[in-house]
Amino acid sequence: MTLRLELVLGDITAEDVDAIVNAANHTLLGGGGVDGAIHRAAGPELVEYCRTLGGCETGEATITPGFNLTARWVIHTVGPVWHGGGHGEPELLASCYRESLARADEVEAETVAFPAISTGVFGYPIEAATAIAIETVRSTPTNVSEVRFVAFNQETVDAYQSILDLSTGTDL
Numbered sequence: 001m002t003l004r005l006e007l008v009l010g011d012i013t014a015e016d017v018d019a020i021v022n023a024a025n026h027t028l029l030g031g032g033g034v035d036g037a038i039h040r041a042a043g044p045e046l047v048e049y050c051r052t053l054g055g056c057e058t059g060e061a062t063i064t065p066g067f068n069l070t071a072r073w074v075i076h077t078v079g080p081v082w083h084g085g086g087h088g089e090p091e092l093l094a095s096c097y098r099e100s101l102a103r104a105d106e107v108e109a110e111t112v113a114f115p116a117i118s119t120g121v122f123g124y125p126i127e128a129a130t131a132i133a134i135e136t137v138r139s140t141p142t143n144v145s146e147v148r149f150v151a152f153n154q155e156t157v158d159a160y161q162s163i164l165d166l167s168t169g170t171d172l
């Protein structure tokens with residue numbers, strides 16, 4: 001089965017997909033950026049559920065219900081904080097995408113939306129992060145049929161697009 005990739009500009013909390021991915025922190029108890037937006041949209045039951053999970057390591061992913069979200073599931077993954085790139089950041093970021101797809105497969109989610117993990121407060125350079133996102137999703141065996149990259153601003157759209165423009169013979 002071919003995996004279809006899409007790129008959209010918008011707020012991931014509004015995406016009508018089976019699972020949305022949250023760029024969470026270790027505690028899984030909410031934070032700023034996309035994490036805060038997802039918790040606000042999902043409602044207080046999400047943090048109550050997350051409290052029972054005992055956190056999540058960098059590069060790992062864990063799944064919860066979506067509660068008030070349109071999406072049935074939220075896959076919480078903890079991206080690396082950027083410390084210059086020599087501290088395993090690329091491998092850890094790739095692991096976030098692989099592990100998130102693995103969680104999606106476990107619940108048979110077919111459509112998954114990803115934010116640009118680590119590129120906000122965690123400071124990962126956007127071009128490098130979007131390259132890893134696309135390459136990892138393309139190279140990971142999965143039953144997911146559609147991955148939607150949700151960019152929150154035009155700079156992020158442009159970063160994904162420039163990576164896609166570099167790949168020859170493949171549509172987004």
Ligand code: ADP
Pocket residue numbers: 010011012013023024032033034035037038079115116117118119120121122123124150151152153156
């Ligand atoms: P991190 O701590 O992993 O860097 P952030 O939430 O600070 O997480 O940022 C990750 C990315 O999510 C950034 O590119 C940011 O612009 C984007 N973002 C923030 N809010 C939303 C949202 N509601 N929907 C989609 N992307 C968002």
